[in-house]
Amino acid sequence: MENQGSNGVLLRTVGLTKRFGSLVANQGIDLAVKAGTIHAVLGENGAGKSTLMKMLYGVYKPDEGEIYMDGRPVTLHPPSRAREKGIGMVFQDFRLIPAMTALDNVALAAGSGWRFRRGSLRERMLEISAKYGLSVNPDVPVWQLDLGQRQRLEIVKTLMAPNVRLIIFDEPTSVLVPQEVRAFLDMLGLLRKDGFGILLITHKIDEVLACADEVSVLRAGRLTYRAERDEGWTAERLVSAMLGERTPQPVTKRDRAGKRPTEEARRSGHPSEEVPRSEPRFADMPPEALSRMEHPSEETSHPGCPSEGPGEVLRLENGAIAGDHGELVLESVNLTLRRGEITGVAGISGNGQRELAEALCGLRRLKRGTVTIGGKPVAGGPREFLEAGVACVPEDPLRESVVPGFTILEHMALEGIPLRRRRMGIDWRHAREALEASEEARALNLAEAGRRADRLSGGNVQRMVLARALIRKPRVLIVSYPSRGLDIGTVHAIQRQLIGLAESGTAILLFSEDLDELFKLSDRLVVLFGKRLLGPYDPAETDAFRIGERMLRGETA
Amino acid sequence: MKTEADLLPLSPQAARAVGRLRPARKIGRQIIVILAPFVLYGLFLLYNGVNPWELYVSMVRSAFGDWFGFGETLIKATPILLTGLAAALPARAGLINVGGEGQLAIGALLATMAAVWLLDALPAAAGIPLMLVAGALGGALWAGVTALLKVAGRINETIASLLLNYVAVFLVGYFVHGPLKDPHSFNWPFSPEIARQLRLPVFDGTRLHIGFLLAIAFAVLVWLVLAKTGTGFRIRVLGGNRIAAERAGIRVSLIYAGVLLAAGALAGIAGMIEIAGIEGRLRPTTGATYGYLGFLAAWMAWNHPLRLLLTSFLLGMIAVAGNELEIGSGLPSSSVHMLMALVLFFLMGGARGRKA
């Protein structure tokens, strides 16, 4: 392995830029990775880390900027070129074939030609394994390995490529338990000692603090901070570079039974607190709402919701949820959803959001724990949860809710509008009238009923699925990332609808990546981190900065 | 499969140019797709001393020229239509049922058993419907095995139904050589002939039995169920997007079992019709290849029951032409399979599927 001297620069980028249509994923990135060092690239989801990485591994071609290796400009596209130049990458979704053994996978990736010498390959594999503490059994089929072992295999695979000198790690510790993380960081230290250049893509600040020699922080596609260890850095500095300088914001609160925000604001001494315009004035409110405010425990009439005690609608007790490979994704989860409340779920994606949402929709069985809705335990599949009054807006409605060739009306009939029978069939005319008469559909500006749903834009699909959930007036609404990829007008319309739904008594669980949105809509906030559900927190008593810290570091802060 | 190169978009001018070419090329391609197989097959025939033009003309003429020929085509088309429905209905739910062959055979078996052992003395008005039920039951039972293996054993229905086809044929073989053997048959393997009154009524001047009306009726029924009923709606949702169906609370296993049983019943009825309408007795080869032809007809019809009327008729026409070929020029009738295959090859070649 070539040595550039103990501080030789292996790779340098100047002004690297990448655009996708009008979206600028990376803008003017300057980066340098030296041999024998660990360079961490820090950033939130969507900050542009993945794009940068793909440019360095040859998957994308930069639109602007230069990449230099050994002082000479290089093109790293396609990936085979990058590999030739000695760049290796350990992917987050491992490039492994589960049905084949570890040795076979290594032979596929690191071998060449038509034959392979099993014996010598195995020797090399065990050698590298031992050297860096990456124990893997070569003869075990990959599907039997847990995620930690798979990652070790993936690393060994990368290390076995000829003349590899720079290794990129993409969110390596997201699949590891805390003890494995320790071992992983130790291994990084060994690699560093042997002169490899390491580029560590991560959002975990603690790891950066523990082992990085240099850090670059990305936010919204740009470099916002760069420093070397000797210059001294702190967790706070890194967090604020990642999330941006945020002053405690004026939080938009919905009017809620029993609380008078303006008074509260005065009490806590925030002179800049404003009562948002959307808040109705007391004189304008209908009498029921007024009485709700004065007598918070009284029930208002709500179609699907029999009266319960303290307004609890759904309770998940001591829940443990497993992921797709059988590994535990969440444990000891306790969550209560109350009538008319929006509970916002914050967290870096990949912390169990999808699994939790699926469990509460009945698509995923709980490994442990119980779900109680309206006082009655609910178990089984989506049908039982639907009957118990749960409605779901999935994360990827195009993939999970849209039936190719079916019209919007038919989709609404699937889960929203109650269908009436006409002789043997479905009374479509009645369904159409019901749809056109519904306020929710109008409020969301739903496209006309006869259009095919699979031809709609992402925003319209989202509208349709949401309208469908709203029309049902469910007891509980589980909504995942409703604003993702949508224009500001649609986003506001959706948010208004969610507030309206909560006001009519639905308990809402809202998963979102947008902290602003969460603060704007939620009555309570929870955070998913480290296989746990943290919280609930009162949005009025915290701010985005602190929630962000929880998302990145858990409750250690 | 997308490669990295696919990330580069076409320039606007290029995209427009391609778009302009499209309609003209599309029609041209469709014409080629339809004509080419006949041309190729014609070349084959020419090479072997048969006049292809004559054959094609007589094929069309015999199919539409007189009632007898038309009847022959419908006779062949009927079981293809029913087994086509047996493939198409599960396909709308997302299942691939290639077991029409076996389901037809077992339907024919049970129908014959009923006719020979139970219904011998009954008048037509009672006997024929009961025989029909027996046939449907047989086919449904056989499909039920596939359904059970799928739902409880999680075995893929394509493989299961394919394997069961063979078991079915051997089962028929067993009966026809044993318990169901015609005692007067001098060791030829077939069942006794079913009673005269149990035969399906036939149109004068043809061999055509009323079974074809039954098949058409079923095609319409299946279409009605799929297009107009709540159950059909749920079936189509399941076939369109299984995840969406699950999320909507649709009972997936129930629907899988239901469509497979219905499909089996349809194929079983085809078997009964073959016995009561044409053959009069059960042979080891009864209904051979109809199951697969039905699958192909369904595939050609994009699994649409009404379009199936057309595609099964087309395949029926070609099958009849096979008989013509044999009689007229001594070529084996199975050589017409070649023409069928060519038609399908060009259809597949002309279509735009996802490239593997």
Place this chain on the structure above:
Amino acid sequence: MIADILTGALRSGTSVMLASQGELISERAGVINLGTEGCMLAGALGGFATTVWTGNPWLGALAGGLCGMLLSLIHACLVLDRGANQLASGLTLMFFGIGVTAFLGRSFVSEQIVGFNPVPIPVLSDIPVLGEVLFNHDPLTYLSMLLVPALWFVLFRTRIGIILRAAGEREEVLFACGVNPRLVRYAAVLAGGFLAGIGGAQLSVAYTHSWVENMTAGRGVVAVAMVIFAAWRPFRAMLGAYLFGAAQALQLTVQQQGLPISPYFLFMAPYVLTLAALLIVERRKRSSVPEGLSRVFAADADG
């Protein structure tokens, strides 16, 4: 008597065995070819015809293989280039093969050839029982017996085998390693057709020394079923093929001996066994279906 049955099993099962080894290669790469029946027929006719014309059965076998390969080329093009449904294309190919060979083979029905005859291997064939069973067969059968361990070795001990299996499991991973999965699949399908063709040739040139329309009588479909029964492993496929052959041989014996077992139950046996084996496989935590292949059987079977 047992020796006779076993010998018959081997001899009768060879054609199925060759075809299923070929289909195994193809399915390991992710392509199922229900048209194997057609390829076998093409091989049977091609091999027979070439032997008639040249008098050389080795050329016949080779020609048979090439004919089978040609037919499978159609399947490969339709499925890999045009995205056709694998099952529909395979079934169509089966029909095509039956039709074409019926058509072209008319003049060969009454022809006679010398073909391959059993060649006892010196010394080894004198071993009591085993010698008779294993070492007294036609050359193609010997070749097929050697094929199995060779195929096993290639599949599991060479990089070619790894690449092949990767194409059938996760083609994205293969692509990421710089190999074009489509090329691999083409090669696999053609190899399958070639072996099926040789299997057919064995049937006409070595086993029956004749040509009859549709003489494979479903062996090609059996071969496909055997691959699944064998859970895509060469030795088990060999076992399945010989089981099939044994069923056939047993049937003759049962008839000769006048035993009251219906031969049809024997015929059913391999298929029922396959289904039972599949049930057991499903029970285990992980199915051994190559991932790419399992997508063919899922609802998105169009391509």
